[in-house]
Every structure is written in C-alpha cells, then in structure tokens.
Amino acid sequence: MTQPLRLGIAGLGTVGVGVIRMVQRHGEMLATRAGRPISISAVSARNRDKDRGVDLSGYAWEDNAADLAARDDVDLVVELIGGIEGSARETVEAAIAHGKDVVTANKALLAIHGHDLATKAEAAGLALRFEAAVAGGIPCVKALTEGLAGNKIERVMGVMNGTCNYILTRMESAGLPYETVFAEANDLGYLEADPTLDVGGIDAGHKLALLAAAAFGIRVDFDAVRLEGIERVTIDDITHAADMGFAIKLLGVAQLTGRGLDMRMSPCLVPLASPLGQLHGATNMVVFEGDAVGQIVLRGAGAGEGPTASAVMGDIVDIARGLRLPVFGVPADQLRAETRANTGAPSPYYLRMDILDKPGALAKIAACLGEAGISIDRMRQYDHADTNAPVLIVTHKAGRTELDAAIEAMARTGVLASEPVAFRIEQIGE
Amino acid sequence: MTQPLRLGIAGLGTVGVGVIRMVQRHGEMLATRAGRPISISAVSARNRDKDRGVDLSGYAWEDNAADLAARDDVDLVVELIGGIEGSARETVEAAIAHGKDVVTANKALLAIHGHDLATKAEAAGLALRFEAAVAGGIPCVKALTEGLAGNKIERVMGVMNGTCNYILTRMESAGLPYETVFAEANDLGYLEADPTLDVGGIDAGHKLALLAAAAFGIRVDFDAVRLEGIERVTIDDITHAADMGFAIKLLGVAQLTGRGLDMRMSPCLVPLASPLGQLHGATNMVVFEGDAVGQIVLRGAGAGEGPTASAVMGDIVDIARGLRLPVFGVPADQLRAETRANTGAPSPYYLRMDILDKPGALAKIAACLGEAGISIDRMRQYDHADTNAPVLIVTHKAGRTELDAAIEAMARTGVLASEPVAFRIEQIGE
Known part of the structure; x- marks a missing residue:
C-alpha cells in the first residue's frame, strides 16, 4: 500500500467532527477506495478543552489553524472554520503557500476570494476543492465540472438554503405566518447567528455564485447575484400560488443571456408538479440544464454533520486518488470576467x-x-x-x-x- | 497545450454520432476543460456508406472495430457497438490488450463480463469507464464511486428503464391497458428488438448489477438479480395502488442484508409523494442511501443521443485529465464475491x-x-x-x-x- 494521505483538520465543529468520525469508522473502506490510507495528523480549533464526543488523542493539536499548513506530517488541509476573512482565509492561504492541497466547506470564503485562491492554488499545482460548500451532501460540483463536462450548460438552478425551504414549506403545511415560523426555526437552531445570511439569500447566493463559475467558466462574482430574501412572502402568496399550480421557493438561477450573465437568488414561483415544486423541508435541490444532457436534477441533504462530511470526504478521496482538476473546472487564468446582465430574461x-x-x-x-x-x-x-x-x-x-x-x-x-x-x-x- | 487525447470510436449509431457531434461542436470548450484537445482519429461501423448526418471525412475508417485498438493514433477506444459477445467484447478486449483506455456504454457486456474486463484493464493500468451504461445522462456511477466514496452505501434503488416507466405512466394517465400501451411504445420505436430486454427487466437488471458492484464493492453478478417484468401490471393495479398512496414502478433495489446480497428488479409500489413516485415518462432516477449522506436522488434522461453522449464524454474528459480509478471504485482483486440472499428483507x-x-x-x-x-x-x-x-x-x-x-x-x-x-x-x- 502506498503512502497515506495525511490530513490536518482546521475547525472542529459539527463537520470537522463528522470527518474525524468517518476516518475513524471507515478507515479500511476508505483506504481500499482511495488506494491508500487516509489518516489524520493534526487538528485545530479555538477551544482545546471542549468535549466533542470524539477521541482526538491520536492527533497533534495546533492552537493556530494556519500552523497546520506548516507541518511536515500534513499533506492536505481541511478548512472547516468558516468566514470570509480571519482564520479561515489565513489557513487556506498558508496551506497553498506551504504546498498543501486544500478541501474546504467554506462557501463565503470562496464566493468572495475564490478567484484569487484558485489562481494561487493552480499556480502551485495544488488542488482546492469545495464540494461541501454547495448543497451539502449532494455531489453537484463534481457532477457539473466532471460528469457534465461535455455540455454547454444553459441554466443552473437550485434550492440551496435548507432553512429557507423549511420556513416556506412549514408556512404552507401549517398555515402559519412568516414571523411565527421564523421564530420556530430560530428556536430550533436552524438559523445562522446573523439570520440575514439565510432568509436574505446571502448564503444561498454564495453557493449560486460558485456553481455559476463552474457552469459557465467565469470568474466567481458574488456581487453580481441579485439577492432578494423570503421576508416578504406571505401565506396568502403561498396559497394564491398553489391555486395556480405553483410553489414558492427561494430559487437561485444563473444563466448566460444575450446581455450577459444573469444571476438571481429570489423567491420564485415554480410548477408544483416539477421536482423543485415538490421539494419539502430542509432538503436541497440543484438543477443543471445542458445542451446535450437536457435536465439533470440532484436532491439531498444540504447541511448537517453526515452529509457535509460526506462531501468533504469525496473531495479528500479524489485527492488521495490523484485527481487533479482546475478549481472551477477550467484553469483560473481562462475564466472569463463576464458582463453582468442589467436585467434577466423576460418571464411571467x-x-x-x-x-x-x-x-x-x-x-x-x-x-x-x-x-x-x-x-x-x-x-x-x-x-x-x-x-x-x-x-x-x-x-x-x-x-x-x-x-x-x-x-x-x-x-x-x-x-x-x-x-x-x-x-x-x-x-x-x- | 499538451498532447491531444485521440479517440477511436467503435459503433456509429445514435450515441456514436452524438459523441462525434459533441467533439466537432465543442472542441475548444472540451480542450479548455480537459486541459488538452480531444480529437477523433478513426471510426468503425458495419456500414461505411450509410449517411449518418455527420462529417466523417476527417477520420480514418476501420471495417473491423477491433482494429481501432491496434492503431498508433488511438489512445482511447470508445465502444458503442452493444451486445454481450461478438464485436463489442472483441473490441474492448483488443483495446486492453493494446494498452488503450476504454469508455463504453455497454451495460450488457459489463454486467456479464465486467469482472473479467475490469481485472484485465486494471492489471494493464488502464481505465475502463461506463457512466453511459447506467441511467444515460445521469452521472450516477461517478456520484457513487467518487462523490459518495466516504459512505457505506446501504441501499441503491433505481428506475432505469425509460420504456417501462413510459408504459406504466402512460397506462395510468391515459387509462389504457398494458397491451395497448406496449403496442404504442413499439410503434414509437421505444422498444428493443427483443422487447423482453425492456419489459422483462433485463436491461434495467444489467444496470442494477453494475451499480451494486460499485456500491458494495462486490463482483458484478447479474445472475443474482431477481428479475420480474411489468407484463402482469394492470390498470386496476395502478388505480388500486394510487388509492392507497402508491405508484407502481419497475424498481431496481440492491442492498446487503444479514443473509447476503439482495438484488431485485421488479414492479414495486413506492409512495406517490416520494421522488420515485413522482417520476413520469421516460425519465430515469437513481437513489443512493449512504450512512453519512442519507438519501441522494439523481434524475435525468436515461437514453437518447445527447444524454448518452454526455455521459460518454464525461468519462472521456476524466481520462483526458488523468483520472485513474478502479473500474468499480475498488480494485477488482478486492471486490468480494458476495453470497446471494435467498430472500430479501421483509416488506409489506x-x-x-x-x-x-x-x-x-x-x-x-x-x-x-x-x-x-x-x-x-x-x-x-x-x-x-x-x-x-x-x-x-x-x-x-x-x-x-x-x-x-x-x-x-x-x-x-x-x-x-x-x-x-x-x-x-x-x-x-x-
């Protein structure tokens, strides 16, 4: 058996713990699939003393996540800290500077700094992978950049914020107003500390910007996503829409129009009988439309320990197997800076x-x-x-x-x- | 730009023509994505004179498909001939013998000879990929063997014969008996020359055997699939099932039970409100259940020029990028010969x-x-x-x-x- 792939895990929240559990539970299976053992050398988090329900005694500890990158016994840094700046960005920058591959679940970091980081990683011949950053456990970045690589992608759509879809479907099923369901979701711990990230469409907008980059071969441009949250959706809207055969979803849509790139994350009406219209609860769905393949729909859990760790591990196994791919499917220096469409394609x-x-x-x-x-x-x-x-x-x-x-x-x-x-x-x- | 990946295409039916069109139409895009040009050196089919609506003048012609494998200007043989024996098998065997990578859409060949061919390809350090053999354009083999590689897969399900799903949903929507809709499908050219391949569940059974091998790390064992066709499904069954909240689908299910591997391709009742229950017409759906990711659903066109060519091209781009992966996700010599369960898990x-x-x-x-x-x-x-x-x-x-x-x-x-x-x-x- 060849050399193990040795991980340094930065961030020990739900997802970090999930990745560790997976390595501990499925070590033999992962080695067989990856062709080499996958091991953990070191971990890092803010609080060393916290009991996370997982045995960390076999791993070195770093107080400073960026120091993982400098370790000789780390081949790949898994960034699960989160956030656009600070420790997350420093850790990824340090990893690339030290010649380590990177796997991250950080949509915000990549939506803002993705082009810069991809350029640096590719210049260093390193992998930077982010399946877990988009739609949790659904292997949609892989489907888009690899499985559908023969297609000119025509449109990308997605319901990619489980909390918003939970709120909208709960309003519908229980007949409760937005404010009540929002409070419920907050009590259940479904909302980010800043709920605008969820209900304002920002989190889902980050994901859409990443998918659009990979779909159209363009530079990540989160600022080009026109964001509109779900705060103004009422039960009456949901009922009226259903009367007419539609469901209301916080839907991300990205397409290249004759006037440039159109990206929106907004409440939309979709046919009740379509897969998007049928999507209930916190489940995510991504839809790709390609010139050859037609419509491909992917559905699964968009968050949570297991699903997100699954996506992280898919990237890790790819790297262990030696897969090398430009971060967004085409080399960063060939990604186009696409004009933003002033307005989307006409629609009802x-x-x-x-x-x-x-x-x-x-x-x-x-x-x-x-x-x-x-x-x-x-x-x-x-x-x-x-x-x-x-x-x-x-x-x-x-x-x-x-x-x-x-x-x-x-x-x-x-x-x-x-x-x-x-x-x-x-x-x-x- | 590095050396082109040069294809030899064996079989110029719908899918072969689709692959050629894709190379001709999207050459530049494919080169950017693959990191090297993808070109066609030679083609082969039974009838050289047939007008296939695509310009073949730039490619060498081989009357004998297996001769493509011996050409110095071919790096990868695309086998689109079909069939378990004869030319298809000879071509794949010859390609491996001559050190050429192989991409095939041939589910029957791999369902019967997959273990042998995988063993030979891996021993020679070659890729043998078959995304197009299962569920057409849906990148489900990739999702399973790569994206979900961190999961112990618990169950695989699929509606993977579009013709059968067309017949069942048409019976339901039009209230027509099986025999009438069967005749319609035949007139429309939806059925194989031997319709038992479709309505008897054999074609879908081939696909299930391939997915099960990749899901559970076992040797392909098509004979272990318990097959039951849709011939005995009546409109009354469909109506009764709907009354109780179910749809009837020709459903493939593979799972490891305490008593061994259980694989069935048979008409099943599934909840009307589930994605499988909502699947209409010729569309395919594959469902994976993993211990970490939960349920992942993939939906798309299961046949046709564009979708199948899309899957073939996904494999080709992977190979162009240098991806090397065991054929069924784990090395062939480590695939287990799983005991067949005498009976499936209990169910209503x-x-x-x-x-x-x-x-x-x-x-x-x-x-x-x-x-x-x-x-x-x-x-x-x-x-x-x-x-x-x-x-x-x-x-x-x-x-x-x-x-x-x-x-x-x-x-x-x-x-x-x-x-x-x-x-x-x-x-x-x-």
Whole structure:
C-alpha cells in the first residue's frame, strides 16, 4: 500500500467532527477506495478543552489553524472554520503557500476570494476543492465540472438554503405566518447567528455564485447575484400560488443571456408538479440544464454533520486518488470576467398588492402595466374586510426593467395601499 | 497545450454520432476543460456508406472495430457497438490488450463480463469507464464511486428503464391497458428488438448489477438479480395502488442484508409523494442511501443521443485529465464475491387475485396467509359482474419465502380463479 494521505483538520465543529468520525469508522473502506490510507495528523480549533464526543488523542493539536499548513506530517488541509476573512482565509492561504492541497466547506470564503485562491492554488499545482460548500451532501460540483463536462450548460438552478425551504414549506403545511415560523426555526437552531445570511439569500447566493463559475467558466462574482430574501412572502402568496399550480421557493438561477450573465437568488414561483415544486423541508435541490444532457436534477441533504462530511470526504478521496482538476473546472487564468446582465430574461411575474377600495383604482394599476408594455395574463381582486383591496396579477412575459418601471408608475397613482410584491415565475419543464 | 487525447470510436449509431457531434461542436470548450484537445482519429461501423448526418471525412475508417485498438493514433477506444459477445467484447478486449483506455456504454457486456474486463484493464493500468451504461445522462456511477466514496452505501434503488416507466405512466394517465400501451411504445420505436430486454427487466437488471458492484464493492453478478417484468401490471393495479398512496414502478433495489446480497428488479409500489413516485415518462432516477449522506436522488434522461453522449464524454474528459480509478471504485482483486440472499428483507406486499364467488372463499385465502405467519393490513373485495371476485390484500411486513408459501397454499384451496400477483411495497422516505 502506498503512502497515506495525511490530513490536518482546521475547525472542529459539527463537520470537522463528522470527518474525524468517518476516518475513524471507515478507515479500511476508505483506504481500499482511495488506494491508500487516509489518516489524520493534526487538528485545530479555538477551544482545546471542549468535549466533542470524539477521541482526538491520536492527533497533534495546533492552537493556530494556519500552523497546520506548516507541518511536515500534513499533506492536505481541511478548512472547516468558516468566514470570509480571519482564520479561515489565513489557513487556506498558508496551506497553498506551504504546498498543501486544500478541501474546504467554506462557501463565503470562496464566493468572495475564490478567484484569487484558485489562481494561487493552480499556480502551485495544488488542488482546492469545495464540494461541501454547495448543497451539502449532494455531489453537484463534481457532477457539473466532471460528469457534465461535455455540455454547454444553459441554466443552473437550485434550492440551496435548507432553512429557507423549511420556513416556506412549514408556512404552507401549517398555515402559519412568516414571523411565527421564523421564530420556530430560530428556536430550533436552524438559523445562522446573523439570520440575514439565510432568509436574505446571502448564503444561498454564495453557493449560486460558485456553481455559476463552474457552469459557465467565469470568474466567481458574488456581487453580481441579485439577492432578494423570503421576508416578504406571505401565506396568502403561498396559497394564491398553489391555486395556480405553483410553489414558492427561494430559487437561485444563473444563466448566460444575450446581455450577459444573469444571476438571481429570489423567491420564485415554480410548477408544483416539477421536482423543485415538490421539494419539502430542509432538503436541497440543484438543477443543471445542458445542451446535450437536457435536465439533470440532484436532491439531498444540504447541511448537517453526515452529509457535509460526506462531501468533504469525496473531495479528500479524489485527492488521495490523484485527481487533479482546475478549481472551477477550467484553469483560473481562462475564466472569463463576464458582463453582468442589467436585467434577466423576460418571464411571467406574480404581483400582489393592496389597493385603496375606490372606483377606478384597479384600472389605474392595469394602465400602469399596459403603459410599460406588459400584458396581463390573470388578475384577481379578493374579498376584503377593510378599506384596502388585495389584488393579484399574473403577467405575461415581461422584462424586469419594464416591470420595475410599471411598479414605480403605480406608486405615483396614489391608489396603492402597500408596496407591490413581485415574484418571478421561473419557467421549468416538469 | 499538451498532447491531444485521440479517440477511436467503435459503433456509429445514435450515441456514436452524438459523441462525434459533441467533439466537432465543442472542441475548444472540451480542450479548455480537459486541459488538452480531444480529437477523433478513426471510426468503425458495419456500414461505411450509410449517411449518418455527420462529417466523417476527417477520420480514418476501420471495417473491423477491433482494429481501432491496434492503431498508433488511438489512445482511447470508445465502444458503442452493444451486445454481450461478438464485436463489442472483441473490441474492448483488443483495446486492453493494446494498452488503450476504454469508455463504453455497454451495460450488457459489463454486467456479464465486467469482472473479467475490469481485472484485465486494471492489471494493464488502464481505465475502463461506463457512466453511459447506467441511467444515460445521469452521472450516477461517478456520484457513487467518487462523490459518495466516504459512505457505506446501504441501499441503491433505481428506475432505469425509460420504456417501462413510459408504459406504466402512460397506462395510468391515459387509462389504457398494458397491451395497448406496449403496442404504442413499439410503434414509437421505444422498444428493443427483443422487447423482453425492456419489459422483462433485463436491461434495467444489467444496470442494477453494475451499480451494486460499485456500491458494495462486490463482483458484478447479474445472475443474482431477481428479475420480474411489468407484463402482469394492470390498470386496476395502478388505480388500486394510487388509492392507497402508491405508484407502481419497475424498481431496481440492491442492498446487503444479514443473509447476503439482495438484488431485485421488479414492479414495486413506492409512495406517490416520494421522488420515485413522482417520476413520469421516460425519465430515469437513481437513489443512493449512504450512512453519512442519507438519501441522494439523481434524475435525468436515461437514453437518447445527447444524454448518452454526455455521459460518454464525461468519462472521456476524466481520462483526458488523468483520472485513474478502479473500474468499480475498488480494485477488482478486492471486490468480494458476495453470497446471494435467498430472500430479501421483509416488506409489506400488495396482492391481487381473482377468487371464485362462493361462500368461504375469502376466508380460505386469508387463512393461507395466517398459516404462513403473514398478517393482513388491508383487504378489499371489489364489485364484479362475473363469477370471479377481484380481491386486493395489503400485508404487513412479510418475507418473500413465507409469501410464496402462502401463495402456493392458496392455489391448493381451489378457490383461486387466477394466479395471484404480488408486488413488493418498497419502504422509502419521502
């Protein structure tokens, strides 16, 4: 048997412990699969004394994660610290500087510094892999950069924040308002310390930016992702959407349009009968559309000890087997800096607003759409007890720029009682 | 740029033409992704004069596919001939003998000769890859042997014959009997020349045997797959199943039980609300359950030019990038020859039969189950116009051996008007 691949594990939270458990439990199986033993030389975390329920006595300890990189008995640094700057970035930089391969689960780090880190790793002939950073246990980065390498990718979509999908499906199944379910999720420990990372779409946006880079051969550009959180989705929206055959999901979509790269992470209506529409709870789903393969759907757990450790270990086994691949599937120096599309491809929109209950109000709203060149597919005014009338409009295909112009014009009519909510209806085959 | 990877393509049917189109259309993209150009040196097929709608003038022609292997300008032989023996086997054997890597879409060849060929390829230090042989465009072999390499796989399931799934979902949606839909599928060219390969479960069984080998580190053992076709599924079965919240699928299941390896390809009831239950038309789905990752579901086109060529090209790009992996994920000489389980894990069963319409008939049937130690969850006798009464029974968990004993006993009662149909209810989380 050849030389072992010796790991240094930086960060001993849930995922770090999961990786250690996997090495301890499945050592023989991993060696058979990888063609060489996978061992752990050293670990690092903030608190040495904490009981993590796993035996660390066989591993050296480093107080400073970046020092793992300098150890002669470490071949590969597993970065599971998290965060865009600080220890996580220093550790990855140090690993590359010391000629160590890197596996990370850190979506935020790569969404911001991914191009720089990929450039450095590739210049040093090192692997930098991040399967666990996107959609947890689903081997989607591998599917995209390897299995589908023969395809021109046309669109990437994903429900990649389990917490948001949990909130939306729980609102639907229990008929509870957003605020209540948000509080529940918080009590259950599902939310990040800064919940905006989840419900504001930032975490999922990081993942989308990484997938888009690999899908289209472009530089990671998180700032180009138009983010819209789920805070404004109401039970009424969910019910109206279901009436029309749609579910509402925090959906990431990336595609190259004639006007450049369009990336959005926003609440969208998707067909109830589609795999995305059927996705309940905290499960994640990624959809790739390629010119040859058509639509490929991948579904699985997006977070948690086992699934995330599974993804980390897949990367480790790849490296143990000698797989060498550019970080984003094509060499970093050939990744294009893609123009950002000012607006996405036209699509139908779902609009919901309250208008003042007086003669001619609805006509004024409809006129604003017409003047922006947007035609109406369906319009409903609902029963109401107070002086404001809830109105629901589904448009035919419209550009977002035109839609925003129409919404601005509506505000000037003086008949709106609330700011309109506009959700894109993403067109997806079933 | 490094040396090109030069292909010899054996077989110019739909998939071969698809691979050639992909190389011609996406040459630059493929070179960027693979790190070297991918070119075609030579091709081979039975009929040189046939117009295949693709320009072959730049490639050498070999009348005998096995001769591709001997060419100095071929690094990798792509075997797309098909069949267990004859030209396909000779070509792969010749390629290995001449030190050429091999990519094949031939499930039948590998299901029968896979262990032998893997042993030979690995002994010669060559790649033999077969992503396209299982579930068409879905990169499921890669997901299993690479992405999920950190997992002990607990169960593999799949709907992997698009024609069968088309027939079953068309029966359901159009309310047409099996024979009618079978004829339709035949007219549409969906069926193999020998339709038993499809509706008898043989084709899907080949795929299951390959996935099981990779999942459990065992030798390919197609003969161990218990095959049962869809010929006996009726519209009534589909309707009854739907009433109870199930869909009927030709489902492959492989798992290691305490009594050995259990592999079945048979019509099963799966929850309507599960991804498998939601799968319509010719689409394929593969489900992996791992001890760390939980359930991973992969969905996509299982056949056709583009999807199959996509899978072939994924393998080619892997080889161009230098990926070297044992054929079934672990070295062939370490694959275990697993004991075949005599019977699968106990599960609930759906039973349908016609009994003679006379007093005490139903009691006799129920007694047969009771004497075999099988308890009844639900039983229904349906309205009927003739002298036979259709009866439907759902059992609690039962072993297949006990169930078969009960069915034999039923036959001896003299009250059966037809042989009972028994479909397993596969227990799957939603």
